[in-house]
Amino acid sequence: MRALNADLHCHSTVSDGLLAPAELVRHAVGNGVELLALTDHDEIGGLDEAAKEAKQLGLRFVNGVEISVSWGDDQTVHIVGLGFDGGHAPLVEGLARVRSGRDSRAQRIAAELDKVGIHGAYEGALKYVGNPALISRSHFARYIVELGHAKEVKGVFDWWLAKGKPGYVGHPWASLEDAIGWIGGAGGLAVVAHPGRYRLSSAEMAAMLGAFKDLGGVGIEVLSGSHNEEHVREYAHLARRYGFLASRGSDFHGPGESWIDLGRLPDLPEDLTPVWTRLP
Ligand code: AMP
Ligand code: MN
Ligand code: MN
Ligand code: MN
Numbered sequence: 001m002r003a004l005n006a007d008l009h010c011h012s013t014v015s016d017g018l019l020a021p022a023e024l025v026r027h028a029v030g031n032g033v034e035l036l037a038l039t040d041h042d043e044i045g046g047l048d049e050a051a052k053e054a055k056q057l058g059l060r061f062v063n064g065v066e067i068s069v070s071w072g073d074d075q076t077v078h079i080v081g082l083g084f085d086g087g088h089a090p091l092v093e094g095l096a097r098v099r100s101g102r103d104s105r106a107q108r109i110a111a112e113l114d115k116v117g118i119h120g121a122y123e124g125a126l127k128y129v130g131n132p133a134l135i136s137r138s139h140f141a142r143y144i145v146e147l148g149h150a151k152e153v154k155g156v157f158d159w160w161l162a163k164g165k166p167g168y169v170g171h172p173w174a175s176l177e178d179a180i181g182w183i184g185g186a187g188g189l190a191v192v193a194h195p196g197r198y199r200l201s202s203a204e205m206a207a208m209l210g211a212f213k214d215l216g217g218v219g220i221e222v223l224s225g226s227h228n229e230e231h232v233r234e235y236a237h238l239a240r241r242y243g244f245l246a247s248r249g250s251d252f253h254g255p256g257e258s259w260i261d262l263g264r265l266p267d268l269p270e271d272l273t274p275v276w277t278r279l280p
């Protein structure tokens with residue numbers, strides 16, 4: 001049987017993507033996507049526009065969000081929520097709290113960048129922001145590229161914005177318990193985003209996945225724009241071991257800025273249960 005072309009992880013201008021929600025949906029349809037979730041960072045304000053456009057174009061669409069979570073010793077992990085009720089008050093209020101720290105964090109990032117000769121970065125990053133509450137490192141990255149310090153956004157993080165680099169500022173995001181609780185309480189499914197991106201030892205990864213499962217998490221991204229073939233094998237293995245549903249998401253942010261285009265990932269390994277078997 002031909003696999004469904006599902007893409008359950010992408011961003012719009014409501015967070016750090018380059019396309020407006022409706023444009024993103026049109027791009028998905030153009031690329032042959034058959035099931036789409038928009039998963040903006042800590043924000044669900046783009047879902048209505050995307051759902052409306054998807055309905056008009058006959059594309060199956062589910063609500064999504066990517067929640068920033070602090071885990072362990074200043075680690076950040078991302079939890080994707082899928083198929084939830086966007087009106088659920090604890091989710092709406094919880095996300096507002098997660099977003100509320102971003103502006104002061106951005107000012108601290110700018111102060112750190114100033115010390116290494118990148119001046120005016122707060123104002124510079126703001127030029128790229130669609131939603132001021134969602135100012136993120138991606139927006140700083142675009143400004144640093146504009147200044148000519150790097151050719152493309154992907155190269156900026158390794159020099160300036162990743163953990164351990166001059167413009168990195170630690171931040172308390174949501175707890176794993178809260179993020180999973182908000183998603184589950186709203187009737188959605190919680191999925192670990194791009195596990196291959198975390199700098200966790202195997203023991204730390206096992207501890208994180210064990211806690212995630214105990215708290216009600218049900219899925220893991222096996223296919224992600226940031227996974228290579230080895231990651232796919234590793235996370236397929238962990239999906240089997242933990243009994244997780246498997247997800248597939250490009251993490252598309254915009255043309256020219258992403259590892260892989262919308263809907264252009266390979267198929268999931270056939271023995272895994274796709275997360276969309278449990279989605280509306
Ligand atoms: P923030 O939520 O402000 O910490 O920003 C995180 C965002 O920065 C991620 O969602 C990605 O869009 C982007 N990002 C983080 N690390 C990298 C990287 N190494 N290369 C490209 N983009 C990255
Ligand atoms: Mn992002
Ligand atoms: Mn992420
Ligand atoms: Mn993402």
